[in-house]
Amino acid sequence: MADIKVGLFGLGVVGEGIVKVISNARNANAEIRRICVKNPHKARKVNLDKAIITDNRHEIFDDPEINLIVEVINDPDAAYEIVSEALRRGLAVVSGSKTMIARHLPELIELQNKYGGSLLYDASSCGSIPVIRNLEEYYDNDLLLEVKGILNGSSNFILSRVFDHNEDYDKALQTAIDLGFAEADPSFDIEGFDSLYKLIIITVHALGVYVKPEDIFVYGISHISDFDINYAREKRVKIKLVAQVVKISDSHFTMFVMPEFVPKSRYIYSVDDEYNGVVIRGECYDRQFMFGKGAGSLPTASSILSDIVAHHHGYRYGYKKMAYHDTPVYTTDILLRVYVRYSRTPVIDLLPFHSVQVRYNSETTNYVIGEIKLSDLIACKEVLMQPDLFIINITRFFNDN
Amino acid sequence: MADIKVGLFGLGVVGEGIVKVISNARNANAEIRRICVKNPHKARKVNLDKAIITDNRHEIFDDPEINLIVEVINDPDAAYEIVSEALRRGLAVVSGSKTMIARHLPELIELQNKYGGSLLYDASSCGSIPVIRNLEEYYDNDLLLEVKGILNGSSNFILSRVFDHNEDYDKALQTAIDLGFAEADPSFDIEGFDSLYKLIIITVHALGVYVKPEDIFVYGISHISDFDINYAREKRVKIKLVAQVVKISDSHFTMFVMPEFVPKSRYIYSVDDEYNGVVIRGECYDRQFMFGKGAGSLPTASSILSDIVAHHHGYRYGYKKMAYHDTPVYTTDILLRVYVRYSRTPVIDLLPFHSVQVRYNSETTNYVIGEIKLSDLIACKEVLMQPDLFIINITRFFNDN
Numbered sequence: 001m002a003d004i005k006v007g008l009f010g011l012g013v014v015g016e017g018i019v020k021v022i023s024n025a026r027n028a029n030a031e032i033r034r035i036c037v038k039n040p041h042k043a044r045k046v047n048l049d050k051a052i053i054t055d056n057r058h059e060i061f062d063d064p065e066i067n068l069i070v071e072v073i074n075d076p077d078a079a080y081e082i083v084s085e086a087l088r089r090g091l092a093v094v095s096g097s098k099t100m101i102a103r104h105l106p107e108l109i110e111l112q113n114k115y116g117g118s119l120l121y122d123a124s125s126c127g128s129i130p131v132i133r134n135l136e137e138y139y140d141n142d143l144l145l146e147v148k149g150i151l152n153g154s155s156n157f158i159l160s161r162v163f164d165h166n167e168d169y170d171k172a173l174q175t176a177i178d179l180g181f182a183e184a185d186p187s188f189d190i191e192g193f194d195s196l197y198k199l200i201i202i203t204v205h206a207l208g209v210y211v212k213p214e215d216i217f218v219y220g221i222s223h224i225s226d227f228d229i230n231y232a233r234e235k236r237v238k239i240k241l242v243a244q245v246v247k248i249s250d251s252h253f254t255m256f257v258m259p260e261f262v263p264k265s266r267y268i269y270s271v272d273d274e275y276n277g278v279v280i281r282g283e284c285y286d287r288q289f290m291f292g293k294g295a296g297s298l299p300t301a302s303s304i305l306s307d308i309v310a311h312h313h314g315y316r317y318g319y320k321k322m323a324y325h326d327t328p329v330y331t332t333d334i335l336l337r338v339y340v341r342y343s344r345t346p347v348i349d350l351l352p353f354h355s356v357q358v359r360y361n362s363e364t365t366n367y368v369i370g371e372i373k374l375s376d377l378i379a380c381k382e383v384l385m386q387p388d389l390f391i392i393n394i395t396r397f398f399n400d401n
Numbered sequence: 402m403a404d405i406k407v408g409l410f411g412l413g414v415v416g417e418g419i420v421k422v423i424s425n426a427r428n429a430n431a432e433i434r435r436i437c438v439k440n441p442h443k444a445r446k447v448n449l450d451k452a453i454i455t456d457n458r459h460e461i462f463d464d465p466e467i468n469l470i471v472e473v474i475n476d477p478d479a480a481y482e483i484v485s486e487a488l489r490r491g492l493a494v495v496s497g498s499k500t501m502i503a504r505h506l507p508e509l510i511e512l513q514n515k516y517g518g519s520l521l522y523d524a525s526s527c528g529s530i531p532v533i534r535n536l537e538e539y540y541d542n543d544l545l546l547e548v549k550g551i552l553n554g555s556s557n558f559i560l561s562r563v564f565d566h567n568e569d570y571d572k573a574l575q576t577a578i579d580l581g582f583a584e585a586d587p588s589f590d591i592e593g594f595d596s597l598y599k600l601i602i603i604t605v606h607a608l609g610v611y612v613k614p615e616d617i618f619v620y621g622i623s624h625i626s627d628f629d630i631n632y633a634r635e636k637r638v639k640i641k642l643v644a645q646v647v648k649i650s651d652s653h654f655t656m657f658v659m660p661e662f663v664p665k666s667r668y669i670y671s672v673d674d675e676y677n678g679v680v681i682r683g684e685c686y687d688r689q690f691m692f693g694k695g696a697g698s699l700p701t702a703s704s705i706l707s708d709i710v711a712h713h714h715g716y717r718y719g720y721k722k723m724a725y726h727d728t729p730v731y732t733t734d735i736l737l738r739v740y741v742r743y744s745r746t747p748v749i750d751l752l753p754f755h756s757v758q759v760r761y762n763s764e765t766t767n768y769v770i771g772e773i774k775l776s777d778l779i780a781c782k783e784v785l786m787q788p789d790l791f792i793i794n795i796t797r798f799f800n801d802n
Contacts, residue, residue, distance in 0.1 A: 017685070020685075021544070021685050024544065024684055024685065025542045025543055025544055026543055026727070027542065027543045027722075027725045027726070027727070028542050028543070122539075127686075128685075128686035128687075128689060129689060130535055130539040133538070133539060134531055134535070134539075137534070137538075137707075137711060137716070138523075138531040138534060138535075138707050138711075139707070140707065140710045140711065140714075141426045141428065141429050141703075141706055141707065141710055142426055142427055142428045142429070143422070143425065143426055143703055143706070267692070270671070282703060283425060283703075284418075284421075284422050284425065284529075284699035284700065284702060284703035284706075285528075285529035285693065285694060285699065285700045285703040285704070286529075286693070286694050286699075286700065287693065287694075288529060288530060288691070288692065288693035288694075289690075289691070289692040289693065290689070290690070290691055290692075291668070291689065291690040291691075291692070292686065292687070292688065292689035292690065293686060293687055293688075293689075298685040298686065298687075299685065299686045299687065301685060302542075302544055302683060302684075302685035302686040303686070305542055305544070305685075306538075306539050306540070306541065306542065309541045309542055310538060310539075310541070313541075313719060313721070315538070318714060320714070321428075324428045325428070326427070326428070
């Protein structure tokens with residue numbers, strides 16, 4: 001008899017992976033007792049006893065044998081309902097829903113404290129790379145200065161096709177969709193929101209501070225043009241969609257998601273295809289680099305399994321850094337050096353550059369390289385959303401990885 | 402007042418690093434209360450109150466205020482005495498002494514169980530890279546297939562100078578010694594023993610099995626010649642000193658340390674200079690790569706701090722995989738494909754090759770490429786120690802990373 005009796009919500013790509021991984025992990029001592037799905041009559045790709053499938057969540061919540069809820073459904077609102085109800089019942093939950101967690105984390109922490117349940121979600125950030133738990137436990141001290149990485153496999157796959165396979169952006173996007181590395185509506189990935197939500201979760205465990213999604217600058221790769229790609233190629237750098245949280249002083253930190261020119265000397269330069277890579281920088285240990293498959297059915301499922309087993313051994317996130325007496329304060333009052341390419345939008349008039357280093361004008365395309373405050377980028381989001389414009393971070397402000 | 406009151410054994414490179422790191426980590430809530438050293442009158446490079454230095458270990462053991470022993474002394478016998486005495490007293494210990502731990506781990510586990518003390522030693526393997534704790538906790542299931550990596554910074558630094566800077570081996574070795582990346586007597590590093598001891602510790606946490614050092618094949622890089630280096634360059638591969646533990650079936654695993662031809666496509670190809678890199682491969686998550694500074698004063702000290710804080714939060718290694726009902730069995734009954742270069746030693750007569758694919762003979766240098774059992778390599782260690790001979794693994798048996 002298994003010790004861990006799982007009630008599973010969701011039987012999509014990740015849910016099916018969990019079914020496979022749990023049956024492979026002979027010593028994990030876990031079994032799936034019941035699976036709640038939207039449509040119990042849908043054909044499934046995995047072998048399982050159909051009798052355990054239900055569309056009634058109470059068959060999981062009210063089953064006294066089930067001692068762990070695993071939630072891997074796509075809809076963040078439904079995920080929130082299920083996870084918050086489970087926590088209010090004092091249950092233990094493992095979740096992979098990054099959007100839901102990033103939006104509701106303070107409340108989810110409160111629910112754990114109030115009702116004694118627990119919530120683990122290592123799979124929600126970077127799939128199989130154990131970022132959250134390492135930040136919470138191993139880098140459990142205030143020596144941490146920066147976490148920076150490629151957190152989204154789809155957009156990285158597309159940019160890899162462009163830079164390593166010389167495909168143009170539209171063809172690369174289509175390849176990603178055809179191979180299943182991007183959704184039919186890829187905007188969540190390529191506009192940077194997937195990276196943003198992961199970054200929010202990472203920041204809670206890196207610095208002990210929760211920042212709301214709407215307060216963070218996020219800018220994706222959908223406006224990239226051949227001009228930008230050629231510019232990067234000429235400079236022998238790649239354009240990557242980078243998420244970062246950085247301490248800029250003892251008292252302050254900043255965070256954002258945007259495309260960045262990445263030279264060959266950086267670790268994340270060689271994070272290609274659908275892979276994720278995270279650089280953790282600290283005062284004493286310098287840089288550590290973790291690299292692996294950030295998404296996909298089995299990698300994500302194996303991370304879920306890791307959380308399942310950790311829960312079984314009594315593990316819960318301590319959120320210890322949130323209790324530090326001097327948690328750093330989030331600021332957008334920093335200067336970034338950026339490249340802004342445009343055709344019609346009067347960028348120089350509309351964006352309040354602090355200084356301008358380069359102006360390039362031609363018949364069809366212009367760009368400017370200058371310094372601008374992150375807070376001004378947030379304020380000018382509407383300008384930046386103009387389809388003829390693309391912005392790329394070339395700031396290295398004080399860091400160098 | 403600090404919660405964690407450390408009694409520190411050893412004030413060498415790592416000990417001095419610990420003094421610095423603890424004073425930098427404002428939220429760690431730790432202080433060093435007493436330091437036991439061999440020579441209390443020696444000049445020290447760090448600022449500290451001389452009154453806390455002693456050469457009498459009982460001033461630490463008998464101080465009821467001290468709630469954690471940190472041991473970072475070089476002499477493995479003295480380290481064993483101190484750590485085992487501390488554990489017999491039921492104390493909590495953090496140690497960085499890989500040789501001592503690798504030699505005595507079963508007894509040290511028993512002492513923890515018997516007297517209720519605890520022992521953490523993440524710093525002992527790969528310095529600042531959190532390999533042990535991730536293997537114990539995150540990869541806490543039987544999906545793990547392989548851990549393979551570059552675990553020794555000194556030998557890797559030397560090989561990097563050879564392959565990336567075109568230095569010859571002797572000059573590279575001298576550079577390593579001059580820059581402090583290798584000891585004046587570098588044999589512990591370059592003959593593979595440092596890697597071996599780390600691999601033994603890793604294997605306990607990867608597969609739940611302890612294997613004695615004397616039962617494992619270890620072969621270093623000191624016999625490397627210009628011929629080997631040129632051969633590797635021509636084939637566009639690097640020679641790296643690689644430690645690996647690999648499951649070869651559901652029931653068996655093997656492990657060894659030896660030079661290996663590493664092609665560009667492998668993650669460890671780009672682990673250069675004094676860095677360490679570890680690839681963790683599993684059934685579902687494919688490959689994960691962890692990369693960072695494996696040694697040095699501050700990186701090692703920050704790993705020690707991580708263990709100090711983990712202990713404070715009640716963490717102890719569970720050695721859970723040792724309790725699996727089907728822990729795999731160590732075997733050396735596997736075929737490796739190797740390159741053996743020699744001048745005088747009659748290699749073909751003395752080594753029982755299972756098959757030979759290539760024979761090369763010239764006036765000065767010969768080599769053979771063939772398959773040979775790992776158990777036969779162990780049995781023929783004396784042959785392999787001939788100074789005119791060098792052996793390099795080119796086996797990829799069933800793995801491909």
